[in-house]
Amino acid sequence: MAMLGKRRPARPASGHSGLARSPSGKAHTTSEDTSPLQIERLAHDGRGVAHTANGKTVFVDQALPGEQVEVAVHLTRKRFDEAHIKSLLTTSEQRVTPLCPHFGHCGGCDLQHLNVAAQLTHKREVVRELFSRQGITLTDIGSIHSSDQGYRRRARLGVKVDSQGNTRLGFRAAHSHRLVDIERCPVLVDALQQLLTPLRALLGTLDAPRQVGHIELLATATTQVVLVRQLKAHPHDAARWQAFAEQQQVVLGTWLGRETPALHWNDAVPVLEETLALDGHPPLTLAFSPGDFLQVNAPVNQQMVAQVIQWLAVKPGQKLLDLFAGIGNFSLPMAAVGADVHAVEGNPAMVGRIATNAQRNQLMVSGQQADLADPFSVNALLTEHRASDAVVLDPPRSGAEAICQALARHPVPKVVYISCDPATLARDAAHLVHAGYRVKQVVVADMFLHTAHLETLMLFEFDAG
Incomplete structure (x- = not known):
């Protein structure tokens, strides 16, 4: 089932979190x-x-x-x-005193008892330690962060009817399937925060609340979207959802069915857009659909894009290869600055999405589909684009080991790696460093403030000597 603002795959159990066995x-x-x-x-x-x-x-x-x-x-x-x-x-x-009354029960934010500066320090130390295990010493580590409240623009809320018939709306408890009923969530953007109370009220009026599996929320710059996971159709409840959407002025969609749910929009199919601002250039609008990956923290994502452009000193005519390109989050801004960008994705639908987004922004970005975990495909790709001035990697949690091994055989002047898992990043970085690349810059991006999750950006340069 496709999900709105799909999360990246969960990391494997480490033995040091979750339920010990x-x-x-x-x-x-x-x-x-x-x-x-x-x-x-x-x-x-x-x-x-x-x-x-x-x-x-x-x-x-x-x-x-x-x-x-x-x-x-x-x-x-x-x-x-x-x-x-x-x-x-x-x-x-x-x-510090946690800012959320549900802290300690809800499994969403596990570091609200630690001040923000110390959270950032902790995350830098996590990255530093994981790299030291690979024999790589990191000195200066920068940081990117946003406000500690109102930063989360997408969320998935569980729905459950208890034995007394009361309907609960909220997030799962840590390491548990138990649903924590929440009244408010301070890390949600205000537009989504304001939907919690009316959503709760609506659920209490439904004839069949047990047919609602979960609710997904997304806020863009111009639109709020509510997606309902409806296990079985219920016409009277559907009318109530429609009235809710009209009253709250949100876009309403329904994933209907148990095994192979299909997405139905209550009105016309909406155009969902991500907006990226660029210094000295018109803003970009990137269309996306439910199921496409979208970073949860828009201000941090904006800063990450700017950081990559700065590190690569992007200029007209520069040949850049963007791997795991998604909807064009890095490809299009780099093309807007003038680079000759080739975007590669494993998902054919994303290749089409990049082409559409390039056309709507009047940019030239070439693209292709390739299995970026397959060593043969990756080797062929890097051989074909051996004249690239830099490679940008933004892989899922599993990392980009096959690509980093191939970059050891087919070196390029610069590599920028954006990672959501510092452990796989350290593993992949070791391949680059052992092949002659040098770590030039490291930045921790606090995409998920008040949680232990982090994004890391790294710049590597190849030492031909």
């Missing part, structure tokens, strides 16, 4: 350990790390470095335990 595959629970623990540092997922007197590692939810805590262990495994705070004995200066 015993060797038998069953989680053990206990709350007997009340010995005070000293929090030493933050794990990559934002939990505090401590050690018991016998040296066993303990991951403590919502604990910060320097704090002394009494904990209750809720999951245990042979090598480590997972715990939560029973009593906070000493408090870190970096601890």
